[in-house]
Amino acid sequence: MNVDAQSKEQAEILREIAEDRARSLPPEASDLLFERIERAIEEEKKNERPRLRLLPGGAGITMTVLAAAAAIVLMYGRPAPAPVEHAEVTSPRGSEVVEVDFGSNAGTHFTVEGERGQRLAVVWIDDWELR
């Protein structure tokens, strides 16, 4: 038997081994595994951070807004959470926050006065999730 024939037979046996290994998984194990996968997917979804979408150039505003949100909450206490799926937010000084995706979290938005009297949009995203 030459090397090619050996390789061919070896490949054939490897495929046979793979098929047997694939068949070695009982149907009930397949079902249980899928249940595990679904649970893990649900867990992943729960742990996903909410997404914040801004117009181009709004990244800096986001940080300001979120920092302001934290500061405001520290100063005045936690605002009552108002579950909002999508909120339209605008502010007069070039803030271009037009939509907030709270994901599965609760959240709200409001405006505050900045150092120079400007109005700042504040987006508050709560750390608990809507059920």
Add this chain to the structure above:
Amino acid sequence: MENRSPEAERDAAEHESSLLERAKRGDRDAFRTLYDTYHRRIYAMALSVVKNPEDALDVVQEAFVKAHKNLPRFEGSSGFYTWIYRIAMNVAIDHVRKQKRAAQNEWEDGRADHELAASEVGTAAPENPYAGVERAQLRAAIEAALDELPEYHRAVILMRDVEGFSYEEMATVLDVPKGTIMSRLFHARRKMQAALEAFFEGKKGEEEGS
């Protein structure tokens, strides 16, 4: 690898594409169908790499969870199977590496691998090493030889001989250049050959001693 007519291939591709679209929209049944279609093959590969049924199940789970998460980004430039195979192979290899690190074993680098191959493997193939050996014994020897390979060599043997992947597909799966794949395959085959030679020598010795 199944041999299907071009029409059957096209129908299967269309069906899979439809399933993927539905799965991307969150259709649980479509995702389940994709799982039912491929999870056993993925499990077989994972078992060959991690060599433990429980760990292989973990690999399948992680691969499908990652696939589900990244479905919206799957553009279909490769088939779903190649894509999830890639995810699963990398999860399996990571798993083995983590285990090795945990056991504080030394990682065999490419040079050591090359030196080992050069020192242990004879250049001439035996004239007829398979003759007279029962297929079951040969299968056991091949299985053992495969298990002895480092995972990155096992991976290329499985992809080439079991899945029939092209060098390009293998390079995509492992995210290495095509030349690396060819080199790994060369060394993996030589190691397999060396392991099988040892087996046949043993068989020959047994026969002579009896």
